[in-house]
Amino acid sequence: MLDGAFDPLNLLRIGVDIALVWYVLYKLIMLIRGTKAIQLLKGIVVVLAVWLLSIAFNLQTIQWITNQAIVWGFLVIIILFQPELRRALEQLGRGNIFSRSGRSEEEIIEQNIEAIIQSCNYMAKRRIGALISIERETGIGDYAETGIPVNGNLTHQLLTNIFTPNTPLHDGAVIIKREEIVAAACYLPLSESPFISKELGTRHRAAMGISEVTDALTIVVSEETGNISCTKNGELHRELDQESLRRILTENLAMTPKTPDKKSRKRRGSDNG
Structure with missing residues (x-):
C-alpha cells in the first residue's frame, strides 16, 4: 500500500493535481481582486x-x-458574486481566463507610460482638465x-477623447488597471487635509484623497494653468514636465522600484512647505 503511494507516477499525478487547483484559485483571485467580491471572500474566511x-x-x-451559514452559503455566494461569476464564465468562453499575453510585462508597462504621457502633454497644451488614477497594489x-x-484598451487617443470638454464622460476621474481603461466619470474621495494650497481645485483634492487611502498613482492636468501634477501616498508633485x-x-x-529623483523630491518639499 505504501509502495503504491510513493510510486513516481502517482506522485507526479498528485503534484499536477495540486498545481492545477492552485493555478485555478490564483486566476480566480486575480479576477476578483480590486472588487467588492474580495471583501466578501474575506468574510467567508472569517465564517470558516x-x-x-x-x-x-x-x-x-x-x-x-x-453550520446554517455554510449550508446556505453556496446559494448566497452565487447571488452576491453574480457579476464576477458572469465575467469569469464569459472570459472562460472566450478562452481568456487562462491565456497569456504575447507581450512581456515590461512592454505593456512601457506602452502604458507612453500612452499616458502623450495624452497628458496633449491636454496640458490645450488646457483640458484631466484626472487619471492608476491602480497599483x-x-x-x-x-x-x-x-x-x-473596459477599453489604454491608448492616448481614447484617454484624450474621454476628457474632451462637453463629452458625457469628461467630468470625473478615469481609472486605469494594467493596460485597460476600466471606467470613466468616477468619483474619488476628496482630501480634507488643511495643508493643501487654496489655489488647488477639486481635481487636486480628489487626487490627494485617493492617494491617502490607497497606493494608486493619480495624475492631474489643470484646466486653468495646463500644469501636470501627480499624487502618491499623500504626496503632491506639481508642475511636472514630460521627463x-x-x-x-x-x-x-x-x-522593480527605483529611488525617487532629486527634482521630484525638491518640488515635493516646496509644495509641502
Whole structure:
C-alpha cells in the first residue's frame, strides 16, 4: 500500500493535481481582486474560522449558526458574486481566463507610460482638465464602480477623447488597471487635509484623497494653468514636465522600484512647505 503511494507516477499525478487547483484559485483571485467580491471572500474566511473554533471549543450555539451559514452559503455566494461569476464564465468562453499575453510585462508597462504621457502633454497644451488614477497594489474597483464602465484598451487617443470638454464622460476621474481603461466619470474621495494650497481645485483634492487611502498613482492636468501634477501616498508633485512625469511613472509602475529623483523630491518639499 505504501509502495503504491510513493510510486513516481502517482506522485507526479498528485503534484499536477495540486498545481492545477492552485493555478485555478490564483486566476480566480486575480479576477476578483480590486472588487467588492474580495471583501466578501474575506468574510467567508472569517465564517470558516469561527466554525472551526466553535468545533474546537464545543460552542454549540455558534456552531449551529455557522453550520446554517455554510449550508446556505453556496446559494448566497452565487447571488452576491453574480457579476464576477458572469465575467469569469464569459472570459472562460472566450478562452481568456487562462491565456497569456504575447507581450512581456515590461512592454505593456512601457506602452502604458507612453500612452499616458502623450495624452497628458496633449491636454496640458490645450488646457483640458484631466484626472487619471492608476491602480497599483491596492484595488480601487470600488471607486471604478461609481463611474461608467469603459473596459477599453489604454491608448492616448481614447484617454484624450474621454476628457474632451462637453463629452458625457469628461467630468470625473478615469481609472486605469494594467493596460485597460476600466471606467470613466468616477468619483474619488476628496482630501480634507488643511495643508493643501487654496489655489488647488477639486481635481487636486480628489487626487490627494485617493492617494491617502490607497497606493494608486493619480495624475492631474489643470484646466486653468495646463500644469501636470501627480499624487502618491499623500504626496503632491506639481508642475511636472514630460521627463519628470515619465520618471515618476517608470518608478512606480515598473516591476522593480527605483529611488525617487532629486527634482521630484525638491518640488515635493516646496509644495509641502
